[in-house]
Amino acid sequence: MFCVECGAEGPVYEGLCANCFRKRHPIVAPVEFVDVPRCQSCGSYRLRSGWTKADRDLVIPQLLREAMPPLAPYERLSFTHVAREEDANNLSVRVKAAGRFQELTAVQDFQVRIRIKPSYCDACQKQRGRYYEGILQVRGEDRELAPREVRAARTFVAARIDRSEDPEAFVSRIEEVHGGLDFYVSTNALAKGLARDLAGAFGGTVTASPKLFGQRQGREVYRVTALVRLPAFQKGDVVRHKGAVAEVTSVRPFVVLRDLATGESRRFKPKDVRGANRIDAERFEAQLARLDSGELVAIHPQTAEERPLRPASKRPAARAVVVWTSEAAYLSNLPPEGSKD
Ligand SMILES: [Zn+2]
Ligand SMILES: [Zn+2]
Structure with a gap:
């Protein structure tokens, strides 16, 4: 086949070779500006389809598509871009539009300014109200x-x-x-x-x-x-329940109290532990030591105070997580306060 314009031999599109076709048919009519409202509160952009929280680089091709439909006879169109921020509300955007017609791809380069219009999206507008x-x-x-x-x-x-x-x-x-x-x-x-x-x-x-x-x-x-x-208690709370000091190791579906003196756990329906009282206690990792008397004690890491360790362990580790009350230090089954569990 021969191009009706220049006579070149090869594939033709509507009678024209690829070169002449590209010269004859621009892909889009470039616009100078694209204005886009942007929410000052949440950063959403307004597209024709509504407000979107998508990133700017995903929003720009959408905006370009809305502003510049493909010109006939191109059937499909895609945009790539490089945006440069001139200031907070003005972007200078280098655009490459690629149009497809049958097997032929044509590319068009141009510059667009995107003007961001500070605004409020519907959600933020309501919130402000x-x-x-x-x-x-x-x-x-x-x-x-x-x-x-x-x-x-x-x-x-x-x-x-x-x-x-x-x-x-x-x-x-x-x-x-x-x-x-x-x-x-x-x-x-x-x-x-x-x-x-x-x-x-x-x-x-x-x-x-x-x-x-x-x-x-x-x-x-x-x-x-x-x-x-x-619930009345949170996991980690230390309570006095029927005379015993216990730590709360679970609150749902049952409240589980672990007796700190014996180490035994029991589970209760929430209403059955209404009578338990929270007591002041800290939970931390402490150093353990054996006194000359043979008694085991835990040592407070900040104050260096000592408390007898309960239950008295035969072969203690050098350090342990303890619940520290005014009376004693109890071996705990839970992580220290402030750590993730
Ligand atoms: Zn030609
Ligand atoms: Zn918003």
Whole structure:
């Protein structure tokens, strides 16, 4: 076949050789600017399909595709790019558009400026309006939450929201109320889901109560309050139960108390250990020593105080994790405080 334009011999596309075809047919009509709203709060970009949290380098080809459809007769088109930041809101982008027509590929190079328009996505806009639908309440079972539980619950919820794929999932505010925490969240489903997850991670019970709070577009709107009650004890707590000092080694599905004097473990239904009282204790790794009297003691790593070791072990190691109370040091079955378990 011969090119009708230049007479070259070889494959032709609509009568033209590859060179003449490429000269005759631009792939796209390059635009000078592409404007894209970007959420100042969460960094999402707005594409025609909606807000996306995708990385900038994934968003740019999308933007280019939206701004520059392939020109006929090209059937398919792909973009590659190199972006240079001129300032926080202006990108100078070197674009390579590759168009396909039958077996032929043509490439077109040009420059586009991407202008980022600071904005707020729908989710952040609502959040800024302190919008909420559901409430997640975290409380203790017959007690106030310990400061470390408050911290743990906050961290847990923040991590769940971060990992959520749903841009509509957010916490609009958190209130520390007497003995507990309230999270005001974007949807009722989120309140219930977080409550379930918290109870799964920390033990405890969940109740949810919907309350009608109005009508929206002729539809009844409910606000759900999901309440998690964290169990009376947490793993690692030291309690006095029926005269014995014990460490809590598990809280779900049963509460397991390990008697520190004997080393024996027993499991209880949560309601059967309501009468147990938490006592002040630390848990750490301590050096052990035998006194001249033959008594074994543990030595506090900071204060160098000594406490008799219980249960008295025949062949002790040089160091051990102990529960340190005002009366004694007990061999523990749990890792020291502050370590991951
Ligand atoms: Zn030709
Ligand atoms: Zn946002």
